[in-house]
Amino acid sequence: MRLATLRQGAAVVDGDTAYALPMPLDELIPLGLERALEIGAEAKQGKGFAYGEVDLLLPFKPPSVRDFVTFESHVEGVRRSVDNASGVPEAWYDAPTFYFTNPHALYGPGAAIPRPVTCRALDFELEVGVVLGRGGSDLTEAEAADAVFGYTIVNDWSARDLQSREMQVGLGPAKGKDFATSIGPWIVTADELALSSDGSLDLDCRVSVNGTPVGQDRLSHMHWTFAEMIAYASRDSVVLPGDLLASGTTGGGGCLAELWGRAGAQVPPPLEPGDVVTMEVEGIGTLTGSVA
Template identity: 65%
Template sequence: MRLATFTAGAAEARVGVVEGEQIYAFPAGMTMRDVIAAGLAEAHRLGERARAEGDGFALAEVRLLAPLQPTSVRDCVAFEEHVEGVRRSVDGRAGVPEAWYDAPTFYFTNPHAILGPDETARFPAACAMRDFELEVAVVVGRAGCSMTESDARTAIFGYTIMNDWSARDLQGREMQVSLGPAKGKDFATSLGPWIVTADELEAHRDDGGFLTLTCTAAVNGVEVGRDVLSNAGWTFESMIAYASRDSRVEPGDVIGSGTLGNGGCLAELWGRRGEQDPPPLREGDEVTLDVEGIGTLRGRVGVAEPAPPLTPVRRRRYADFRGEPV
C-alpha cells in the first residue's frame, strides 16, 4: 500500500491509501502516527475499508503533505562512495574513516523541520554552498530496545524518500568542533510523497537483505546522480538494530539510509572533481528524487531571511579557566 497524508480544499489533513490516481481517506482525526502504531495488519484493514466505503479524491486535486510527523529522525551514512567524496569536499581529507566500518553510524536531525512534496526548503541566508541528498528512509512500526536484526525486520512499517537538505559551508565549519552537523542540516528535511508499506518492496530484496531499487536525482530536470539502494554497506535492519542498541526506537521513528553514491548529492561530486561542478543549488532550483517502487519527491530551493546575530563568544585564557593564577 501507498499511504499518504493530504488535504482536499479547506478540509483538515487526512490519512489515506493511494490507489492508481485516487486517494481514499481513513477516518477523520486519524494521523499517520496513529496508523503506524496500530500496525501493518490494521493499516491494511483500514485501507480495504476506505476503498470499499469511499468514492475517493482525485490525486491531482489534493495537496500531499509530509506523510508523517516523525517521532524522531536519525540519519545514517551507509554508502562508502558518498563518505569518500563528501569527506574530501567538506574537510579536505581522503578515504573512508576506519570507524565507518564498525557500525551504521547516524546523527539526529530536527523532527520539527519536516517538509512534504513540492515544498520549499529555505536555506540559511549565510549559506552559499546549498546541496540536496538523495536518500531512502525506513519508518519504524514497533517499539524496541537492543533489537536483533531479525526483530528489526519485523519492526519495519514502510519506506519513504528523504531529502536531507545540506548547507555545506556551514556544515564544514561546525564539524570542526567534532560534534557532527548542526545548523548545516537542521533547517529542512523533506519526506514523501507517501509511505510504501514494507510488504510492497519484498520482491526487491536480494539474498543479503538489501533492496535493489534504482534511485536518481535531478536538478531542474537534468539528472546528476544515479545509484542502486543495494550498494549500501548496511541493511535497514542493521540500522534499526543499531539505533535501538542500549537505547530505544518507537513507532513513527524515521531512519535515513544516508546519501546514495554516484551523485546522490553535489558535495560528493565536488570532492571527486576538485571543483564545484555542478554548481551549488540556487534559489528557485527544483530537485527531483526518484526511487523505484516508491515514487517521486520534488522540492524547491529557497533562502530564509538573515538570522539575528549572536552575542560574541566570551573568550577566556586557559589559566583563568583552570582557576590558576594569571
C-alpha cells in the same frame, strides 16, 4: 499500499484515486503494519476521490529522525569536499553510524525550503527512509526487520559551507543540517517491496536538478541493511513506532558535495533560489522540492 496525507486528509492512494482513512497517519502507524493494512483495505471499499500532486502534504511527523551514512562511495567523495580529507575512516566499517536531525523542520512533497541566510553552498541528499511500526530496545536483526512499517524518500538538505566549518569542532553536523528535511511523497508499506536474500532492497535511485540528471545509484549498495541499522539504533537505547531512519546519501552523485570532492571544484554549482530538485526511487515514487 501507499499511505499519504493530502489536503483532504489521510488516505490510501492508488493511481489517481484516493480513499479516505479514518485517522491520520501519525495515529495509524503505531497500530503496526498488519492492522494498518486491514484498515487500508477497509478504506478502499469506500468511495474514492480524485487528487493531484498539489494535494500531497508531509506524510507524517516522526518522533525522531536518525540519518545514517551507509554508502561508502558517498563517504569517500564528501570527505574531500567537506572535511578536506581523503579515503574512508576505518571506524566507518565498525557499525552503521548515524546522527539525529531536526524533526521539527520537515517539509512535504513540492514544498519550497528556505536557504539558511549565510549559506552559499546549498546541497541536496538523495536518501531512502524506513518508518518503524514497532518500537523496542536491544532488538535483534529479525525483530528489527519485523518492526519495519514502510519506506519513503528523504531529501536531507545540507548547507555545506556551514557544515564544513562546524565539522572542524568534531561534534558532527549541526546548523548545516538543522533547517530542512523533505519527506514523501507518501509511505509505501513494507509488503510492497521485496527484500533480496541478503536483506537489502535493490531499487534504482535517481536525482535531477531543474530537469538535468545529476546522480544515480542502487539502494542495494548500502553497506548495511535497514534491519541492521534499526537493531544498532535500538542497542542500549530505544526506538519508537513512527521513528524515521534514513539510509544516508546514495553514491553516484546522490549529492553535489560528492561530485565537488571528486572534481576539486563546485561543479555542478550549489543550489540557488528557484532551483527544483526531483528524486525518483523505484517502487516508491517521486519527491520534488525547491529552494525558496
